[in-house]
Structures are given as structure tokens and as C-alpha cells.
Amino acid sequence: MCGIVGYAGNKNIESVLIVGLVCLEYRGYDSAGIAAFENGEIEIRKEKGKIKALEAILKEKPVFGNVGIGHTRWATHGEPSTINAHPHTNAKSSIAVVHNGIIENYQKLKNQLLEKGHVFHSDTDTEIIPHLLEEELKSGKSIQDAFLNLFKTIEGKWAIAAIFEKDPDKVYFAQDGAPLLLGKGDNEFFLASDVSALIRNSVYVHFLNKKEWGFFSKDKLSLFDFQGNEIQPNFQKQEIKWEEIDKGGYPHFMLKEIYEQPAVFRKIIEKRLNGGEGLHFPELKISNELLSKVSRFVIQAAGTSLHSGMIGKHYLEHNTRIQTDSEMSSEFVYRNPVVEGDTMVIAISQSGETADTLAGIHEAKSKFVKVISFVNNSNSTIARESDAFIDILAGPEIGVASTKAFTAQVIHFFLFSLYVSHIKWMTNDGERKALLEEIRLLPSKMETILSHAPIIEKWAEDFVNTKDFVFLGRTYNYPVALEGALKLKEISYIHASGHAGGELKHGPIALITGDVPVVCIAIQSEIYPKMLSNIQEIKARSGKVISIVTEGDVEARKLSDYTFEIPSCSEILSPLLTVIPLQLLSYYVAIKRGCTPDQPRNLAKAVTVE
Template structure:
């Protein structure tokens, strides 16, 4: 949520900032603004709504500034409005801010007593006045002093008319990276914002404050000491973050899943030996033999991936697994020790609730592995070991390829544990690996069903409600399919275990209710087929995802989507893709903003 871009160099800062903010639109926002040091004087332009409004506001301005900061805001304190949009200013200082300041009301009272007046409802304006009140000729020191008084989370970009040759940035519990160029420096809340200008990045750690100039940067830790942080070269191609001819990023990312899966599993297995390989730390590898239980914690789509992972780990490694929602888990009386393996799943690696839960159990002695997509993210850095999904940039807010690569990573990790614990034979492992390697090709087949699924979307896009049913490993896919539909089409949808239908949801079924049933062949096929009978007996509309060649359900369902025949455990890759395509077409046909659905953000970095 929210996006920050900062620049200092020799190019037109307005162009760099607007381009960067455009690449951060996927994060979700309701207003935007620029702050430029024009001839040494701060000039702020803000707008409510989409970034196009900000571009319209500045299109006739011939800015010369070569330093500035930009922001897209997602409302937390104060409604979306011109007054609440960033940047905010106090005399000679201006800043942008992501995060939440918990003690802002107390600070606001103190600053009001000192004569500072407030024009917005935001906690951010408090920071601007606080820094100004502490300024004594050194912007860096003023920012450091102000941060010592703040409680909460922040990523900051700060500039001053009195020191126009620098930008000060800082972070705590909210992502911020530095981009290193030649004679120029960048700051951003996510890599894609400045990837077209540099591939060299420095990931700030919690408590870090950095002073950036045209010639480089200096980073200080929370204690004020100058520190070195590792630079990383990012191999994402800027073109990877473009639509490549697709109508929407989500459509492009659905179609990228075969490639993303190949990149995720590549180099992690041997078909000859049946072994699976992960680059885990030595200490973690040694401790795995003593693990007695596993807890997977995540939010949203990543939580659904964790539910699938539970099936895999318990089947292959015979270890009990709990899967929990991070925002619930972190507020319970936790039971964790050195025999617990904690798996954190997050596409961005910055999900606030997941990060907080991870930190709590880590302090209690648990071993921590993370599964995420962003190199150098907070969750990745603070884990004992990390499994990267290699999905590449995922711009659409509704996650697609991140989910399937998370599931692939969990599948391989379950097999890894099974081989380590000798609960899975080399022969069994080889057979599953052969099937996994074939999944990208099978996915291509599902993608070719796009037109057929679009026709279904045309028929049912105006339905007010949907029910998604699944069993066993496909129950989480029912949840995920329902989530995708409501996220981007705003159609109410509920995912349910098919066997639980008679315990409540069956009361909803009538001739107007479309019911998506995932009924591929496997251990629970007959049971699921019975559930289809129950729906049809009450005149419900059945859309069934079935295995190619299924004749039994073809005669019972109103519509069928046939997917290739694969082992039940791997069917999730095919069934979830079919539900993604259906949700996409419903939203597109309804004329909605598929990539940036209302009220949602890509990276949820506040509670």
C-alpha cells in the first residue's frame, strides 16, 4: 500500500518520479503528489484519484528540478482528499510517508502548543512539523532525532530547501530500497519503480536512515553509526513489468504461470536420484530432524497456498501442520519453541502481520523458513532460510502466478522433508517429480481454454452470488477461486468444503445460484460427484472442473471445464488456473479495473 519514489541526479526529476509512480500503481492508492526542488524552492503538486489526474495537473509545467520525491497514498489516517494527499510540508521541509505513526495525536498536541498549525488529518504531517521543530542546520540529524520520538511504522523521503543537494530516507516496518545509478540515486518502496534506470539496489534494514546525493549514499543504523549494506543486482527485465500485448497485467500473469513454474522448480531436483535440493542454512538443515510440528502462517492468497502445503507436508513428511492467518496468529498466546518449524509465506516479503508473527516465534526459538518472491525483502532477510518463488514481478493486485509458484515451492519442500525423514522413498519421489516437471505443459492446455471459459463468464457475469466447492487438496482452490472472483469482479462468492455443503450452504441453492464444483479424479471423486447430485436436486447451476474424458459428471453438470489428467496432488495447478481465467473474464466483461480493484492494495504493509 502506498508508493514512494525519490530521485536526485541530473535528469528531470518530475519525469523520473511520475514514471516511477506509474510503475507502483499496482500497490493501490487514492491520491498522488510530487514535491520538486525547483530553483531551490519546494513546489508541491497533489491530486485526488488516479495518477492521470496528477499528470494532468503538471502537464503544462516545464520543471527544471533534478531532485524530488513522489507518492501515491492509500488512506489510513484521514479520508482520501486533496488536503490529506502527500507530500506534506512544514516551512522549509517536505516529506512523503508510508506506514502508520501510533503516537501521532500526542505529538500533534505538543507541536500545536509550539505554534505549528495542521492542514490535514494525517499522521504524516505530524512528522514534517516534528522534523522542522528539531532542525538546527543538519537535515540528517533532524530526521534522526524525530525518528527517536516516533512509535509505529514508516518509510520516509525527506527534502529541505536549505539542503537541496540531498534527500534523506528512512524505514521501519515498511519497505524502502535504494537504486544506485551513475551520477544519480533513487529511492523507492518497490523495485519496479526504478528498474528502468538501474539494476543495482541496496535494501535498507529496519531503523536505517540514508543520506543520498548525486554522487552516492551513506547509511546509518538506528544507533546512528554508519554501516554498509550489501548491494544486489536484480535480473528482472523492465519489460517483464509491462503488459506485453495483454489487455491487463492479471491476464499476462495468468499466462506466465508455465514459465514461472519452470523458473521456480529449476535446479531444485534430480529425476535420476529422486532427491530435492534447497539452499538452507547448515543450522536449519541439522535442526529439521528434531522438528515435531510445523506452522504455516500467511494472509489472503498466500494462506490458501499454505492450506495446500499442509496436505503435501503431512502426506510426504508425516509431520503435523497447522495453517493460520497471520493477523489472528500474532494475537494469540503462542506456543513455540526450538522444535517448531515456522513457514512464512508472502509474495512481497513485506506483509506486516506475517512479518510480525514471524518475529514473535523467532524470539521464542522457532526455526523460520520463508517463501516469497522479492529478493532482499524484510521477511526474506529475517528468516533463517528463504525459498524464492522466482515468479518475477507480479503487478496485478489479485495474485495468480505468485500463488502457483508458492504451491510448487511447498510441494518440493514437502518432498524434501519426506526424503530427509525417510518417509518418502526415492521411487515415490521420482514419480512425483516426473509429474511435476510435466505440469507447465499441462497448464498450457488449460490456458488454451480461455475462449471457452470466457463464454461461461459472459453467461454468468451478472450473477449476484457464487458458491465454490472442493474437497481434499482442492478445497483450498475453492477458497482461492471464490476470493479471485470477489476481489476483481465484486461478485459475492464463498468457498466451501464440498462435504460441508449440507451443513448450511445448501439452504442457498436455487435455480439462480451458480455453483463451481472442482471434481477432478482422485480419492474423493465419488464423494464430490454426490455433492453435485445434491446441488442439481435443488435446481442449482453446476459448473464443474473435471478430468478430461469424464463422462459421469458431463451428464450431470450444466457446464464442464476439462483439464488434463494428473495426480490428484498436482491437479491444483490446473484447477486454480481455470478459476483465475473465469474471474478475470467476469471482471473484464463488467468493465472493471482488473489490475487495481477498489479498496485493495498489492502489498499490505500495515495491520
């Protein structure tokens, strides 16, 4: 969840670390801090709040130097505060550490250190690390040996960076399950939790594998495994451009990413359809023979990715006639799921680092089941630990509330289902061709929806003081109702719940009053009359109805207080269009309420702890 940066070179340490932390702020913004060498001593600056608060401290008390580490925090152990902010040090401030992840046995280790006379000031698990290292160094061990012993002592999934007063030219680092990357420049090395923090300075990056550690000065890098064996880094050229992680004139990343969806889909269509009627997944290193033998898919994911997986279940069952289940990763892991050799698990994660989803992969592999992952980062831990992966091609997504990654996941589920159905001879050529032609029209239909965004922006003014929302959808659009509710509560802090339309009478209808807006996804389809019945039931109880309808709709419009039209499309592809007005609604309501959509409270982009 947290963000780590490190640097050794000739540049001013303060500016390098701050630029890196700003790029990682989506990973956590409860507090931030840096540790750097100045005249041979470690200087610490840290502050509660966002990175702007740290920058204010640095204006008053700047740090001058060329080697250091930094951190932006999402709180796990201990409340957001300056004391709990990283970096943490030992008593003499001769060791400074930043950390991402959780030390699961920290309380036991802390008690042992307390018995030895160590004094702690924070409530974090991180603070034990510099004290453990201090104990190792006091016994006469080298820094390298102290690090190796540390790995044997602490338990959990984590990444750390550290600097030592006795070795002021170097940054030390290690990872055991949490992401960490190295960047190489001209007589300089960089460290970061995500490639976005390296783009400005490093063309070549090395993604640390699990149980790798090392250290670097400005002109030398040494890399090892946890047994102490030296290994060679695999630096590769990173292709992300700075413009992709810049707001590009938009007020917020979330709005930019909503508007990027047509371009993302054009890229997906170009790469996957490749101008013809075939489907292309060149990165999917799994045989057609194996796919043809799958008798059951289990999709496991969390949050927005779970909602895309629920739609994926519909697609796989409709197009391949293969039984498919969708499950929360956090529940899948701990219920001893029944999966057999001809079952295939599909893991979904935008970041490729989601801890619950990664644990689900390990659970599946422990039962000798093959895993395909849908990820937005082909170098992520989940991609590397799966048997195969599909890159959803959404491009960097910085806003904490996922938008373009959701629709990219959904379209890839649809294309993958067609791919498997072709292998199993389940879809005739005419039907397949018609569906692919309709997919080619989606970008322009998305642009039509976005051109009417001012309608929703105006609506948002009516919901500034609303306390509750209800979202309803059926079949393919039930998961969209869940996603719409999630988006609204994530960034506007309005309580919202999503339900299947058929379940309205089984409890949720008790929530309906004149103060509770109900968003109804009522597009033209087989279940359109059923959604009209839902709207009638809501109006009979004085509820406010916001309808998402097909252009030209008459009946739902008559019954609704607010109506937004989307271009006509088949029901099976409709989630790719119906979700966009819900994304816009959540964004504009958040703005009108004075909320910050890119950095909603208590949330972080990558959930790397269970």
C-alpha cells in the same frame, strides 16, 4: 502499502518521478503526488485518483528541476482525497515529506503540536512529520540531528523521504520496518519502495535494512544507523529485466501472469530438480539435521498465501507424517500460540513485506522457534528476518490479485515436503521418482488448460449481473475453492464464498437458488462420488453448476450447466491445475463487468500495515 520514489541527478525530475510512480502504482492508487525543487523553492503537485490524474495536473502546471520525491497512496488515515494525498508539508512549505506505513502514536504527537500552535489540513498521520521536523529545526538543530530525534519520537513501522528548502540538493530518507531501496546511476541516485521502480535507471541497488537512514545528492550518498554511526551501503547487481515488469502485449498484468505459469514451472523444475531425481534448495541455509528433528510445522500467512499454506499442510502431513497447522498470521500473532523448540514456523509472503506475517515471525522468534519463509523476493524484510528462506521463483508479479505466485508457492510446498521426507526416510525411491516425473508434465498440462481459455471467456458473459457465487472443493481442492472465491470477489466485486464440499449441508446450502452459480471442483479422485452428491444436491435446489472436471468425465458433465476439463493428474497435484480455470473465470467476469483487474478498488499488492 504506499509507494515512495526519490531522485537527485541531472534528469528532469517530473519524468523520473512519474515513471517510478507508475511502476509502484500496484502498491496504492488512491492518490499521488510529487514535491520538487524549482528555483530553490519546493513545488507540490498532487491529486486524488490514479497517477494519470497527477499527470494531467502536471501538464497544466509542470515542475522543472532535478531533485525531488514522489508518492502513490493507499489510504490508511483519512479518506482518498487531494488534501490527504502526499507529499505533506509544514506551514511554510519549507519541508516536504512522503511516508509509507503507520505512525502509531500520531494522535498524541498531533495534540502536542496543536498546543504549540501548529495547524493541520489533512486527516493523515503523515502530516505530523514535517511539523515535528520543523520544531527540531526551530530549536537550532541540524537536519541530521532533527532526523535522529524524529526516529526516537515516532512509533510504528514506516519509511519516509523528505526534502528541505534549506538543503535543496539532497533527498533525505529513513526506514524502520517498511521497505526502501537505493539505486545508483551515473552521477545520480534513486530511491524507491520496490526494485521495479529502479530497473530502467539502476543496475546496482542497496536494500535498506531496518533502522537505516541517510541522504544523497546527485554525486554523493551518506548512510547511517539510528545511532548516527556512518555505515557503508551494500550495492548489488539486480537481475530483473524490464520485460518482466512490462505487460508484454497483454491487456492486463493479471492475464499475462496467468499465462506465465507454464514458463514459471519450467524454471522451477530446472532449478529444483536440476535434471536429476534429487531436489535442490541452495538458498535454504538450514541444516538437514535440524529439519530431521522437527516434530511440528506451523504455517502462518495471509490471503492467497494462506490458501497455498493450507495445501502445504496437506503436503507436509502426507509426505512427511509431521503434524502441520496452517493459521492466519493476524490471528497467530495475538493468541499466544503454543510452539516449542522442535516446532518450525513457515511464513509465506509473495512480497516478503506482509506486516501480519512479519509480526508472526517476530512472535515465533520471541519463543525461540526457527522460521523458514517462502518468498518471491529474496531481499525482502521477511527473507532477511527469517532463519532461512526459499525463493518461490515466480518472478515479478504486478497484478494485485496473485496468480502465478500462488501456484509457485504450492509447488514449492510439495517439493519441500519431498525434500523433508527424504531426510526423514519417509518416501521410497519409486514413489518419489513417479511424483517428480508427473511434476515435469505440469507445464504442458497448464498450456492445455490455457488453450481453452476462450470457453471461460464466453461463460463470463452469463455472469455480468450475478450477485453471489459459491465455490466447493474437497481435500486438496478445498483451499482452491477458497482461492477461487477470493479471486472473484477481489477483482469483480461479486460476493463469493468458498466451502469444503462436506460442509455444504451444514449451512451453505441455504444460499443455493437459481441465481447463485456454484463452482464445483469435481476431478477424478477418491472423493469424486462425494462431489457428485454435492452437485446432485445443488441441482435439486435449481442451482447453476459450473464443474471443473478431469478430461473425459461423463457423470459430472451430465449434471452440470457449465463444464471445463483439465488434463488428468494425481489428486495431490491437482490444485496446480484446477486453480487456473478459476483464475481465468475471475479475470473474464471482471472484464465483462467493466472492472480493472490489475488495480481493484480498496486493495494494494503489498500489505505493509497491520
